[in-house]
Each structure stands twice: as C-alpha cells, then as structure tokens.
C-alpha cells in the first residue's frame with residue numbers, strides 16, 4: 256500500500272490527503288434537511304447527511320488527490336448508523352481509486368491490538384469465510400503501549416500489504432506535555448520516532464516503509480530532526496490550514512526526492528464553502544468550493560519547492 260500511495264502521489268503530483276471529518280456544523284443545511292426529511296432528526300439522519308456530504312466531496316475531488324482520511328470519531332458520534340456511514344465512505348472512496356487512511360488512533364495490550372488490527376487493516380476468518388471489516392489501507396496508531404501494542408498491527412500489515420501511521424509528534428497545542436519531555440536527555444518524540452523507524456525496517460516497500468509516522472505541521476523545527484532520524488518513514492502531516500500550519504512549515508517534512516510526506520487538511524477542504532475566500536461558490540456549491548480549496552492547497556505546497 257505504501258507503494259500504491261507513492262505511485263498515486265506521483266501521478267497526481269499532489270502530496271495531500273483530504274480529511275473527511277463530517278461534523279454536523281460543517282454539513283450544509285440543504286444536505287441535512289434532505290437527510291432529516293427521509294430519516295428524521297435522528298442518528299440515522301445525521302449519519303446519512305454525513306455520507307451524502309462525503310460522497311459529493313469525493314465526487315468533486317477524487318481526480319486531484321491520492322487519498323482520503325476519514326476521522327472515525329466524527330462517525331462514532333452518530334452511533335451504529337455513523338459507523339455504517341464510515342464504512343460506506345471507505346467503500347465509495349475505494350471505488351474511486353483512492354487510498355484510505357483510517358484515522359482511528361488505536362493501540363492496546365497485544366490481544367486487543369490484534370483485534371483492532373484485524374478490524375481496520377486486516378481480515379477476520381469466520382468458519383470457512385473471510386471478511387475485511389472496515390478495510391482501510393492504513394490506520395493511525397497510538398504507540399503508548401509499546402511493542403505489545405504495535406506488533407499485531409505489524410504482523411497483520413505484513414500479511415495484508417497494508418500499513419500504519421504511528422503518532423510521533425502530534426499537531427495539537429498541548430502535544431509537548433508528554434511528547435517533548437526529556438527521557439535520558441532526549442525528547443520523547445525523538446525516541447518514539449527512532450523506534451518507529453526500527454519497526455518500519457520489518458515492513459519495507461520499494462522506497463519507504465509501510466510503517467509511517469504522524470508529525471504535525473505545527474512543529475516544523477521538530478520535523479527537521481525527525482526527518483533526519485527517519486529517512487525511510489513516510490510522514491502523515493496534519494495541522495496544515497485550520498490549525499495554523501503553513502506551506503513553509505511543511506517543507507522539513509519532505510525528503511530531497513520531494514517525497515516522504517502526505518499533508519492532511521480536513522476543515523480547510525470540506526468546510527471551504529464557509530471561508531470568505533470561497534464565498535462566491537455559495538453553500539449549495541460546497542463541493543465545488545472544496546475542489547477549489549484542494550487546487551489551492553496543491554499550488555500552495557508547490558510554491559515552497
């Protein structure tokens with residue numbers, strides 16, 4: 256999958272991933288009204304609105320981008336109907352040829368991590384049948400449990416040619432509370448980064464590992480160090496746009512070959528129609544506003560190379 260992701264990045268010339276985070280507040284009124292007419296103001300109604308919204312955004316952007324990153328929390332808030340909407344979104348994005356990064360941030364003791372890995376990037380055997388439950392290509396993983404929590408993901412990923420992005424330095428304001436703490440004189444994120452790189456040696460693609468790292472665009476100085484420590488690790492970079500990360504901040508996340516990073520934007524793309532800059536599109540044409548925001552993001556990133 257890392258090979259496919261890189262191929263698609265080269266083909267589209269767009270090292271970006273559209274974050275599908277359908278908070279109700281970002282879904283245009285007309286989409287919600289239609290869904291509520293059919294399903295009522297219920298969990299089903301909200302989940303259906305999220306799916307309609309995603310579908311239209313995928314339809315208007317899929318030819319420009321290599322991947323999407325649905326954030327599972329946004330679907331879980333709608334309960335079981337929300338999970339169905341998550342699943343439908345993944346299936347639809349796949350039918351459009353997109354790589355799927357499930358932002359699920361899992362990790363636990365070994366036996367539980369095994370089940371998470373099976374659910375998201377693997378398959379389950381039931382009698383003589385086999386099923387892929389959610390069927391993402393990559394999942395995001397929390398490394399706090401150490402090797403016990405990661406190993407099941409590695410084993411499943413090797414078997415299935417799927418991959419993962421492990422949290423190394425997250426984009427949020429308080430990420431330093433633990434991640435920047437010095438351990439034996441070094442910041443914890445560096446130690447985690449080195450270990451992610453080692454885990455990655457066990458599951459290499461052609462140029463990069465199937466084991467990637469999450470590195471926030473909001474900490475460019477730290478990205479400089481991490482890029483050096485982890486030359487064969489692909490970075491999933493959140494924090495661009497809505498969280499304040501700029502194109503210039505992204506530069507240290509990339510290697511000199513122009514590869515090595517894929518930059519996420521969620522609100523900046525899916526809620527573009529709410530931004531002054533795209534006001535001309537109007538709420539009805541929200542998906543066209545998203546398409547323009549994708550084009551602008553690609554050009555913005557190109558401008559720093």
Ligand SMILES: O=c1ccn([C@@H]2O[C@H](COP(=O)(O)O)[C@@H](O)[C@H]2O)c(=O)[nH]1
Nearest residue numbers: 326425426493494497498520521522523
């Ligand atoms: O360090 C991290 C890890 C994950 N995220 C997720 O990425 C998107 C960002 O959304 P924006 O609207 O582009 O800010 C969201 O799903 C987060 O949960 C992150 O932001 N930082």
